[in-house]
Amino acid sequence: MSVFNFASLRNTVQVAIEQGQIGRPASLRLTVHGAGGEDNLQNLESDVRDLASAWFGGPSESEYVTGGKRGPSVIALKWSGGQSAILSISAGAGRTGGNLVLLGSNGAIYHDIDPVYSDNVRVVPNGGE
């Protein structure tokens, strides 16, 4: 589990997708910077990958990763149905947060991952933010 709790985000977006509000999900752009070190980074990456898999109906077919090794990483994912994602993940000092755009065939979902709005961010029991 990363510092951010993405469960409510995943569920809310999933409801919007199932309601047909954006048509067919096509491309995800998610950038997030969390607090902490390498452990948090790995958890954050795992959570963000889970979001993409959930909204596109399964794991990607191919991926290309740049960066990492304690610095920001950028993960480009492609699905067999043509969908894509660019996931930009980092952790470290300073401001945390990020942004998300999920483009669908006839609509889009935008979300600011903003620590000011605590609904979307929680403090993990052992510290974190």
Place this chain on the structure above:
Amino acid sequence: MTKYGVVAVGGNRTHQESYAREFASDPRCELIAVADEPGLSEYREGLNRLLASELGVPYLSLDEALAREDVHIIDNCADVERRARVALKTLDADKHLYMDKPLAASVEEAHTIADAADTSDVMTQMFTQVTTSWAQAAKSAIESGQTGDVLAIHCDMLMAKGKPGSVDPETVRQEKPSDGRFTHVEAKRELFDMGVYPIALVQWLSGVRVKTVYGITGNYFFKEHADLDIEDFGALNLTLESGQVASITSGRIGFTSHPRGGLLRITLVGENGIFTFSESDPHIEIYNDQPPFEMPLVHPLDPMSMWASTANEMQHMPKDHRMPLADGVQGRDIAAFVDCLESGERPQVTVRDAAHVIEVIMAGYESASAGEPVDLR
């Protein structure tokens, strides 16, 4: 005050619709004429002459315009397949060169323009978003040390125009290297036409060249793009020569997929955390009893709503329920170019800079075709 004589190459249904009017409204400039090459299609020449008529200036041949001593600036919005030829003639005639984006239809043409500019004494600039308030704020955050050392740069340009949802949902795009064709009535290649903005921002913000490009393209929204076998979306995962990582998304996503004209955004990750700069933030949101935005009727000669003239014909409703607080979200690219002519300072995005953007775009197509990253030479 010295006035710069300006000739606008191109016409309606090009960006000359706005550029020529911006030059004409700058008190330091005088719009002398609209001009273009001979032998154009009836469609193109007719639209060029229409713009000249609207602006109350004569329509000249390009050679005639270049020969005039009272012409100092050529504002080049020729179709991109002809843009390099017009640029080279302009530089050969020692006129300052203001370029529409993207610079050229191939890496070779882009290098030829940049090489010619390097050996001339004139100023060059390509239109970008670097003078916008949000881009300037991002640059300032870097230069002031607010971000700390920048580790990653992410830029987006997603244009909210066109009627989405028309593409066959089974469409899976198979990209191929550029065939050099970019000008179509129905639609444009969006990694080329929109991707130029975020790539230029990455280059401008970082001050370094791109080393490696991984590209993805898609047909996600529009039948028009799919029918032409051109992409409506493109994303690039970039490694810079400095070792920093970067990414861009670009495309046309449909009128109703954004509360304003589209997503124009820079996200920086630095030693001091994450910082976001966008065209529409901070903003106010307005809720009232006025009717919500409705999908405009589709113009048969501009289904993607690329041009102001056709939008005016279709009487598009304004999107005014979300208003940014900042002034200058549209930028002052042309005024900044004239500033450079007066001061002698180097423009922020010259044709040399723009040539590198073309290298990145074409590498993006090559990468998306092969499914592998491409190293720039």
